[in-house]
Amino acid sequence: MAVTIERKADFHILVFSAELSIFSVRDDFDSLKTLSQEAVSQLMIDLSHVQDFDSAGLQLLLYLRQQLQSEQPLRWLGLDNPVISKVLTLFRLDLTAMEA
């Protein structure tokens, strides 16, 4: 199942499913295209349900951060998910940091 977009108050929450890998990134990416048609004031990315995470998944997150952070501040949920934190630690990455 691909990423779902939940709308709560003035938040758009991107909830990634258990799979965030090469097997899901195409569908995730296609689902996220709808965001561009909406007015988004605050954006939250929820990774707490992710169980399978690979480099393709990481790359999609980096892409999202690059594309979206300029428009609105990003908030992250589930960065303490061991599946996610393990990969971020390996690459010495901090998704909450602003990209240069």
Next chain:
Amino acid sequence: MMDMAQAEQIFIEEAQDLLQVMETCLLDIEGGDATPADHIAAIFRAAHTIKGSAGLFGFNTVVGFTHSVESVLDKVRDNKLQMDAVLVGLLLDCQQHMAQMIAALSDPGQVVNAAQGTFLLEQLGTYLQAPKDPTPAPVTVPPAAADAWRIDVAYGLDVFRDGMDPVSQLSYLSTIGTLEEVGLQYQFPADFDPESCYLHLQLQLKTSAGKQKIEDVFEFIQESSQVQIQPPLTVVEQLEHTPLQPEKLGQLLVDAGAVTPRELEQVLELQKQQTHSSVGELLVQQGAVPTAVVEAAVNRQAHQEHKRASDFQVLKVEARKLDHLIKLIGEMVTAGSANEVLISQTNNEQLQEAFSSITHLIEQIRDGALSLRMVQIGESFSRLKRIVRDVSRELGKDVELDVVGAETELDKSMVEKLSDPLMHIVRNALDHGIEPVDIRTYRGKPAQGRLKLAAYHEAGAVVIEIQDDGAGLDASRIRAKAEEKGLISSEQALSQEDIYRLIFEPGFSTAAQVTNLSGRGVGMDVVKRNIEELRGQILIDSELGKGTRFRIRLPLTLAIIDGFEVTVGDTHLVLPVNMIQECLEFEHAELVEDRNYLNLRGDVLPFVRLRQLFQLPQPPASRENIVVVQYGRSRAGLVVDTLNGELQAVIKPLAPIFRSTHGISGSTILGSGDVGFILDIPQLIEYACSTESAR
């Protein structure tokens, strides 16, 4: 003061040496044994020196031609021109033309092909007008880390789709060492495709694992991505502590773990296109190693490089002076032996001990002086390389030349006398041995023929082998031809080897077609005579359809040998020590009546009674001894009276009166002042074996 004629002669000799250097270097490049970068300096220097010296003497044609050659070489040296196979071929032709011009200076009979000269100048001109090659954009290589491996992976677009995951690679690397300075870079295009990989990973890894282990992590992405793994600078320290190595640079770096065999192979492949670049330069350019590591490896190679340089930088000594020195040392050896005899009679132990150290020094001086005359046989082999190249082209045959043991040393005078026989055998092998491509293909052989030149030491002798994988010798055809020429009768029984040896008979030739290379039936008899004049032996092995091997066995030196003195009656005889296997008491009781062989621990040993052979009048001693000698694969016994022990024998040529005496190769003055005859062991073994087998 030196007159002009003398100076000109020195110029000619030097130019010939320089042309030899040029030829050797060019053939090495053509054969893939060296890169242009390895030899361009030596080739350029040769041409430059010839041009400069020729100008001093006003040899303007030599200067003009060499100037064009030098200009082309200069462009190669400056990386403005690539030295490809075509250019190497052209430069070899130019070298040959220069050799003709130089030879014509001392020999007015030598014809210089002017048309060829003009043609070559035109060819050189095309290179001089050629536009500058575009210089490839330099690759930015990050500096090497002090004690960590630097890994740089620019992932290819298809990495994810190919099922590869950088996370897994990084995760594995973290298990074999400590990850440091990990950095992930990315540049997403406007048409971002989530299944394409845009990642670029850089990191440092502190690990005790070798480069191969690290490279294996990226094995499956080597094709699709750019992976650079640079060793830490600690490899430099390791290299500095390794002993000097004779290996090539690439192999040295592989052995040090700084480069993997795959990287080396890749660079060698790349070098075929970028012939002006050295392996070291390409490895740095590819990011496989930092410059410092290559420099350290080059320093470890210093010995090899130094050796190579010294090939071209020698101290010239007049042969006359060297011969005089060796003659004096010969006299010293003889005088030393005489003193040794006298001292041994005094029973003065102190004097004997003191003298034994002088004897030891004399031996060292002797060996040192003889080694001055020793040259590597590679000098002769490189001339043969040129012949193989030119002759195989002329005959339209594809022949690969394999040279083994070019560093084997031999007395210079022998190398000179060997030159013609070797050339003749090689020409014969190319002309008659190795078949044309269509016949080889028809016979199921590889289209490319193989010719192997090998030299090695074996039991105090030097063996030179010339082996081809051609048609082999046809014993029945040789026999038929020999009968037709009246060399043998049809009833005569001959072994296969005896039949092969018929090719050494004067006027013998089986070649159906006489070419301008060989087949005139002159030569092989001269080959055998030349080899025998060097106290050598030539043997033939051949298999019809498979090929032929000529084995030339030569003594190490012609001047002084370690000998073993024996006596028969009052005649003193000397045997070369390295041919003696053992000495036994000669037991008459165990002999088969009327036959000259005995049972030596289960083997048949033919023997020669030297008293009978040399017709010495004295009756045999009550106890006789037999000296078992070996030469090559044959051995025989020599029956003598007494065994007197070892000595150094200075070989003196035989007076003409003794030349017809078989079994004696020279004479020497013994310590006692007596004359000793040096036995010709190969001839005696052949005599013993053939006499017994004939019976």
